[in-house]
Every structure is written in C-alpha cells, then in structure tokens.
Amino acid sequence: MQPLTRPRIVAAGLRVLEREGVTGLSMRKLAGELGKAPAAVYKHVSDKRELMSLLFDEVSRRIELPDPGDDPRTAIVEAAQSAHRVLEEHGWIATEMLDGPLLGATSMRLSEFILDALIRAGLTDAQAARLHIAIWDYLVGHLVAARAGAPGLLPRPTASADGTEDYPTVRRVAPLMAGMTDQERFAAGLRVLLDGAFAEVSAPREAEAAVGEREAPGGREARGTQGELGTQDVPG
The missing domain is CATH 1.10.357 (Tetracycline Repressor; domain 2)
Structure with a gap:
C-alpha cells in the first residue's frame, strides 16, 4: 500500500474537485477517494482551506512564464x-x-x-x-x-421605451467590443x-x-545664450 503523501492528496483533491466542484469537495470525500480514514488525511492537511491553497498551488505550476527579455x-x-x-x-x-x-x-x-x-x-x-x-x-x-x-x-x-434616446455611440462601438474574444x-x-x-x-x-x-554646458539654453551674444556688437 502506497504511503499517504501531500502530492497524492493534491492529485486526489483535484480529481474530486474537477468531478464534483467546490461544494462537492470535502475532507471526508477526499479521504474516500484515497481509501483512507479522514484522520489520516488531517495529519497532512489541516482543513479544506489549506487543501484549496495546495490545489491552487498545483494548478499554478501550469502557468508559463516567458523569458523576461528587454521588454x-x-x-x-x-x-x-x-x-x-x-x-x-x-x-x-x-x-x-x-x-x-x-x-x-x-x-x-x-x-x-x-x-x-x-x-x-x-x-x-x-x-x-x-x-x-x-x-x-x-x-x-x-x-x-x-x-x-x-x-x-x-x-x-x-x-429607450419612448424612443427618445437611441445611444448612437454605444450602438456604433458595441459590435467592436462584442467581436472580441x-x-x-x-x-x-x-x-x-x-x-x-x-x-x-x-x-x-x-x-x-x-x-x-537645459542645464548642461552646451545645452539648449547655453547654446541659445551664446547665439544671442554672437549677434551683439563686440567693442572694437
């Protein structure tokens, strides 16, 4: 007989969850799926809330993360x-x-x-x-x-019921939204x-x-000032 482990509990929990939904999942049903007494399951998982976190954690493994890249x-x-x-x-x-x-x-x-x-x-x-x-x-x-x-x-x-409001903008744009997956x-x-x-x-x-x-030497303001000075008469 296989020993009871968290991975086995999680796999069984997912089977029950996908088959019967959240309301159909209980620690007792999980124990039945595993062929164990509920007390044996509680040694590994404290309650249903912790079980749900473990199941979410398992599903999260399927999320693909791209190469971060430069963008x-x-x-x-x-x-x-x-x-x-x-x-x-x-x-x-x-x-x-x-x-x-x-x-x-x-x-x-x-x-x-x-x-x-x-x-x-x-x-x-x-x-x-x-x-x-x-x-x-x-x-x-x-x-x-x-x-x-x-x-x-x-x-x-x-x-509108009395025909006074036609909402033309909504009428024009709504199909664009409805056409999106x-x-x-x-x-x-x-x-x-x-x-x-x-x-x-x-x-x-x-x-x-x-x-x-602007503040750097030779920046736009500095260049502008130099240009202005260049146009002034220089004493000879």
Whole structure:
C-alpha cells in the first residue's frame, strides 16, 4: 500500500474537485477517494482551506512564464495571459479567491515575475506593489465576471421605451467590443492598465532629462545664450 503523501492528496483533491466542484469537495470525500480514514488525511492537511491553497498551488505550476527579455511590459502581458488561460480552465479558483487568498510556494512564481519585471522597468517598490495589486484585482475580477456570464459587462444598444434616446455611440462601438474574444478583452484591458502606469513613471524621467539638457554646458539654453551674444556688437 502506497504511503499517504501531500502530492497524492493534491492529485486526489483535484480529481474530486474537477468531478464534483467546490461544494462537492470535502475532507471526508477526499479521504474516500484515497481509501483512507479522514484522520489520516488531517495529519497532512489541516482543513479544506489549506487543501484549496495546495490545489491552487498545483494548478499554478501550469502557468508559463516567458523569458523576461528587454521588454518588461510585454513579458508581464504574456505571463498574465498564461495565468488567465490556466485559471479560466479551473473556474473554481477565482471564486474561491474572493473568500481569501489562495497562496503557496509555486503560486508565488507569478508575483515574483511581475514584481521583478516592474522594478526592472523603473518602478519603485511602492509603485510596483500598487500595480501588482491592480493586476491581480483585474485578473480575478475578469475571471469572476466571465464565470458569471457577464464578460466585460458589454452594453447592449437598445432604444429607450419612448424612443427618445437611441445611444448612437454605444450602438456604433458595441459590435467592436462584442467581436472580441475573452482573451482579447483581457489582454486589451491589461495593456491599458500597464500603459497608464508606465507613462506615469516615464514622465518624471523625461522631465528630468529635459532639465538636465537645459542645464548642461552646451545645452539648449547655453547654446541659445551664446547665439544671442554672437549677434551683439563686440567693442572694437
């Protein structure tokens, strides 16, 4: 008889979860799947919440992280898209995360990747922390909305009951939104989120560079002054 180990427990838990859903998963059913007494399972996993974290950790192994490369923004988009695909296949994850964090050693891979990429891109630790939270909130929110059958809360252009309001802009733009796949909507929103954050970081740099150029010897202001002096009459 095989000894009871955490990997065996996780594998059995995933089988029960995928077969019967979150509500059908219990420590007693897990023990039955393993052919063990519940007390034997509790020696390895304290409760269902810890079990769910272990299951999330196992699923997180399937998230593919790209080579960071020289473009952190693109790397973050690719990593988040991979996470979206994997978590979407296991719809129970997003719903369970609303009740509290499902965290484990493996699931930290994505957070480490995103935070490192953001800081390499020039964000401070505080800025990276805020954006990391925003990315996770967006990811989980998008998955929950899709699971609830309301992906993106797409508007449906219909005239008002009395016919006085036609909403022409919504009517024109709505088909463009409706024509996007779930993955396309997720990626588009993520890029908007990152573009805003990266623009906020680059603006002070550009301002500092402009000031430095003006103040540097031979800079624009200095060259302008020299030009002006060159036009003045020099005493002979």
